[in-house]
Amino acid sequence: MHVLVTGATGQVGYELLRLAPEDFTVAGFGSAQLDITDAAAVEESVARETPALIINAAAYTAVDKAEAEPELAYAANRDGVANLAAVAARRGIPLLHISTDYVFAGDAKTPYREDETPAPTGVYGASKLAGEQVLAETCASHLIMRTSWVFGAHGNNFVKTMLRxxxxxxxxxxxxxxxxxxxxxxxxxxxxxxxxxxxRDQGTLQWGLYHYAGLPPCTWHDFAKNIFDIAHELGLISQKPMLVAIGTEDFPTPAKRPAWSVLDSCRLKRVHGIGPSDWPMDLRDVLTELRSLRDS
Ligand SMILES: NC(=O)c1ccc[n+]([C@@H]2O[C@H](COP(=O)([O-])OP(=O)(O)OC[C@H]3O[C@@H](n4cnc5c(N)ncnc54)[C@H](OP(=O)(O)O)[C@@H]3O)[C@@H](O)[C@H]2O)c1
Structure with a gap:
């Protein structure tokens, strides 16, 4: 089975290429090879590759910059998705797409389920929600996976910022x-x-909207503490900095951040048997990989 992956140079795209099962062939494109805002290029790449399935890991992900350049955020996160969805629908190719916890207002007290009403507070979240909507309207065989607080050894993320x-x-x-x-x-x-x-095995999937995120929920401060504890234990850093817990009001950002971004991933487990990840275990793997990269 041949799969086309967009955003292949991003955090998730990189791992999609690295972890592709052996019995799949993958055509992975970064924005330099395939700009999803270019409808003709999308059409041409899909016609050339004739994939059995498309995974869209491409997105405009600069949450704060999006407030100043909404047209760029909407171009990739809504119009780019519309281009992929149109080609996928016309050719009968399923499209798996990644979205975000930032579609929610962040004022809940219990984990967000898929049936709860989104109400993004910033341009990035709004543009991602617009992408979800255009995909759902255009291409019946679609699956949207909302996720949150993504980290890895490759690309920019909180783990690497904290270590720096x-x-x-x-x-x-x-x-x-x-x-x-x-x-x-x-x-x-x-x-x-x-x-x-x-x-591949069933010839279909239960399409629709799913949440997938790590457990247990935590705060950025908890996350940072884990990063430094494990990094120190692994010898990636020689000394841990002192961590001071502050409130959102002490760290103003152009885009408002949700106070509560906890996703409920039960539906994906119930329908597809795929349970939420254990982020502290994954964090250890990522820090171990960063240590190997440093030492190589
Ligand atoms: N990062 C997070 O914390 C987070 C949280 C929740 C959900 N998500 C979602 O998860 C998905 C993957 O995010 P990520 O963290 O892997 O993002 P990332 O590291 O920022 O990578 C984004 C990828 O999209 C590509 N891209 C940007 N604009 C494009 C365009 N117009 N055409 C084609 N490709 C384009 C980038 O290509 P270049 O490198 O060539 O520019 C890069 O390969 C996205 O849908 C994102 O919204 C991320």
């Missing part, structure tokens, strides 16, 4: 009143490949 800042400063202030679910890019890729394998 921890080298530069003795004391780090980290937000302790935003709750969410760190999710490794590798675990997202594994879950997506498990879905692709089910599609």
């Amino acid at each position: 800042l921890g080298q530069e400063r003795e004391k780090l202030s980290v937000v302790a009143d935003q709750h969410g679910c760190p999710t490794s890019a590798a675990s997202i890729a594994r879950a997506l490949w498990a879905l692709v394998e089910q599609y």
Whole structure:
């Protein structure tokens, strides 16, 4: 089975290529090879590759910058998805797509289920929600996987930012009143490949909207503490910085961040047998990989 992966140079895209099961062939494209905002290029790539399935890991992900350049966020996150969905629908190719916890307002007290009403507070979340909607309207054979707080050894993320800042400063202030679910890019890729394998074996899937995130929920401060504890234990860092817990109001950002970003991943487990990941275990793997990269 041949699979086309967009956004192949991103965190999730990289892991999708790395973790592809051996019996699949994969055409992975970064934005330089395939810009999903270019409808003709999307059409041409799909016509050339004739994939059995498309995974869209491409997105405009700069949450704060999106507030100043909404047209770029919407171009990739809504119009790019529309281009892929149109080609996929016309050719009868299923499309797996990744979305975000930022579609929610973040004012809930219990984990967000798929049937809860989105109400994004920023441009990035709104543009991702628009992409979900256009996909659902255009292509029946689609699966949307909303995930959150993505980290990995490749690409930019909170883990790598913390490790860098921890080298530069003795004391780090980290937000302790935003709750969410760190999710490794590798675990997202594994879950997506498990879905692709089910599609191959069954000839169909129960399409629709699913949440997939790591457990247990934590705050950014908890996440940072785990990063430094494990990094220190693995010898990736020689000293841990002092962590100071601060509130959202002490760390203003252009885009408002949800206070509660916890996703309920039960539906994916119930329908497809794919359970949420264990982020502290995945974090250990990522930090071990970063240590190997440093030592190589
Ligand atoms: N990062 C998170 O914390 C997070 C949280 C929740 C959900 N998500 C979602 O998870 C998915 C994967 O995110 P990620 O963290 O892997 O993102 P990422 O590391 O920022 O990678 C984004 C990828 O999209 C590509 N891209 C951007 N604009 C494009 C365009 N117009 N055409 C084609 N490719 C384009 C980038 O290509 P270049 O490198 O060539 O620019 C890159 O390969 C996205 O849908 C994102 O919204 C991410």
